[in-house]
Ligand SMILES: Nc1ncnc2c1ncn2[C@@H]1O[C@H](COP(=O)(O)OP(=O)(O)OP(=O)(O)O)[C@@H](O)[C@H]1O
């Protein structure tokens with residue numbers, strides 16, 4: 001379910017007018033996605049994606065849209081927000097902050113090969129370096145402080161064995177010092193469903209920058225590794241692609257096992273939060289928190305060194 005707000009043709013046509021993209025020909029809701037309402041929109045000027053942000057703070061939205069425009073300028077295949085003559089990247093539609101972005105080609109893949117992972121690694125490193133030039137970037141909203149706060153709120157809601165695991169992991173993570181790890185703007189959610197591919201392993205687009213913010217670059221690589229690389233061969237390809245653009249420091253190599261755990265913890269908590277503490281009015285499509293609990297347990301039992 002991803003269309004929470006229904007947009008009528010006349011109100012959409014009026015909203016589109018300042019963008020000067022020609023007459024509205026068609027608009028249709030997009031079924032994928034969980035957080036926002038998305039539509040494919042076709043005008044005389046081309047095909048676009050309209051997003052109505054259901055619960056995004058407008059100041060954060062300014063940053064997310066500036067980031068995508070900046071990365072698109074740098075040659076990364078990111079959606080480019082349409083801008084009106086006054087320089088606005090979003091305006092209200094049906095009472096929700098809304099933006100029109102370029103529609104990127106391709107489909108996501110569920111079972112990526114080593115070449116997909118290599119390309120994602122290369123692209124992630126390019127994204128990190130390109131985003132470094134962006135001014136006034138906020139911190140990752142779901143960084144270490146968020147993990148501790150949400151983790152502690154969830155503890156009383158979990159069965160005893162899960163609460164014990166979570167309490168122990170929170171204590172372990174609280175003892176980590178990430179201050180020596182190189183930092184910058186990270187995507188923070190570059191899962192397989194947020195990357196589009198055209199035939200074989202040709203990159204079509206990167207989507208969904210709505211968790212982005214400043215954090216350790218290594219954390220972003222761990223988020224990607226946890227979703228894309230269930231085996232060593234694909235992890236080696238991902239890391240090889242990444243380090244071909246930005247070599248890792250000795251501190252990053254040493255921190256990898258703990259940061260991989262932090263990345264697994266982040267998405268275990270996100271999914272637990274959606275299940276146990278849904279926001280009012282949220283239509284919850286809960287993905288299985290167990291996927292990330294099991295990954296975390298695996299890393300705690302057998303820390304994996306970084307290949308290469
Ligand atoms: N710029 C774009 N070009 C092509 N397709 C897009 C674009 N933006 C979104 N989509 C399509 O819409 C779907 C939903 O988008 P998105 O993942 O951003 O949803 P969401 O509800 O905002 O976020 P989430 O996946 O985190 O719940 C994507 O899976 C993709 O199919």
Ligand SMILES: N[C@@H](CCO)C(=O)O
Nearest residue numbers: 189191267270271287
């Ligand atoms: N990628 C997240 C959803 C947030 O977009 C997950 O799989 O839990």
